[in-house]
Amino acid sequence: MTKGSRGRLAEGPRIRTMKKPGQMTKVTWYGHATFKIETPGGKTILVDPWFQNPANPTGKDDVKTTKADLILVTHGHSDHLGDAIEIGKRTKAKLVATKDLGAAIVAAGYPKDQFGTETTGNFGGTIKALAGEVSITFVPAVHSSAVDDRPAGNPGGFLITVKGSGTIYHTGDTDLFGDMALIGKLAKVDLMLACIGGHFTMDPTRAAEAIKLVKPKQTWPMHYGTNPALAGTPAELAAALKKIGARTNLVAKKVGESILLSTPL
Numbered sequence: 354m355t356k357g358s359r360g361r362l363a364e365g366p367r368i369r370t371m372k373k374p375g376q377m378t379k380v381t382w383y384g385h386a387t388f389k390i391e392t393p394g395g396k397t398i399l400v401d402p403w404f405q406n407p408a409n410p411t412g413k414d415d416v417k418t419t420k421a422d423l424i425l426v427t428h429g430h431s432d433h434l435g436d437a438i439e440i441g442k443r444t445k446a447k448l449v450a451t452k453d454l455g456a457a458i459v460a461a462g463y464p465k466d467q468f469g470t471e472t473t474g475n476f477g478g479t480i481k482a483l484a485g486e487v488s489i490t491f492v493p494a495v496h497s498s499a500v501d502d503r504p505a506g507n508p509g510g511f512l513i514t515v516k517g518s519g520t521i522y523h524t525g526d527t528d529l530f531g532d533m534a535l536i537g538k539l540a541k542v543d544l545m546l547a548c549i550g551g552h553f554t555m556d557p558t559r560a561a562e563a564i565k566l567v568k569p570k571q572t573w574p575m576h577y578g579t580n581p582a583l584a585g586t587p588a589e590l591a592a593a594l595k596k597i598g599a600r601t602n603l604v605a606k607k608v609g610e611s612i613l614l615s616t617p618l
């Protein structure tokens with residue numbers, strides 16, 4: 354490309370070719386921190402699969418029927434490990450977790466041969482998965498981690514990049530921390546799945562500051578309403594964002610609903 358061709362005039366009108374639904378990544382929320390990510394290549398990634406959470410009326414069936422190629426777990430608490438072991442046994446999905454956390458999950462019953470070097474890492478590291486369609490970076494969280502009463506490494510979050518679709522940041526359970534600015538600096542986050550419930554994690558006020566640091570195009574609030582202690586609401590998040598002048602498109606979807614990551618070709 355010559356220097357002159359980079360200008361808008363030389364390039365001519367910009368043509369936006371939108372992808373068809375089957376070529377886009379579909380993200381579905383099942384309540385709490387449980388998300389399903391379906392890739393254009395036809396693979397299914399589950400994050401923190403607690404399908405049987407109180408907000409999901411179809412949890413029992415979802416555990417029996419949901420497909421999975423990869424199961425990502427942010428930390429060992431039962432509201433995140435959730436139904437991972439049962440689904441892992443049924444689907445043969447590989448477990449993606451940091452080393453110590455994964456070892457604790459295997460000790461709790463996850464099939465040992467479904468957690469190996471290729472799907473483990475540690476903070477700052479990136480793994481390629483699903484024949485290169487997906488890359489996953491392990492990022493820290495400020496929280497705790499145990500599987501029942503067993504120590505289970507450190508808590509984390511995930512940056513999940515689906516080739517041609519964009520990057521999703523699942524915060525896990527965390528407080529606001531300043532290094533979130535580096536997460537947003539090093540990755541262009543298209544969708545942030547952000548905990549907002551308070552009590553065990555950041556509340557809407559702190560989550561708004563987190564969003565200001567990460568600068569995601571869209572934000573899907575999660576980890577609220579499943580327990581009376583998790584009292585933060587999306588409306589409070591919207592008000593807190595406005596107050597500090599932070600911009601993001603808030604995803605207003607109910608449990609069981611989906612969005613398509615609509616990155617233009």
Ligand code: NI
Pocket residue numbers: 428430433496497526553
């Ligand atoms: Ni937790």
Ligand code: MN
Pocket residue numbers: 430432433526553576
């Ligand atoms: Mn939690």
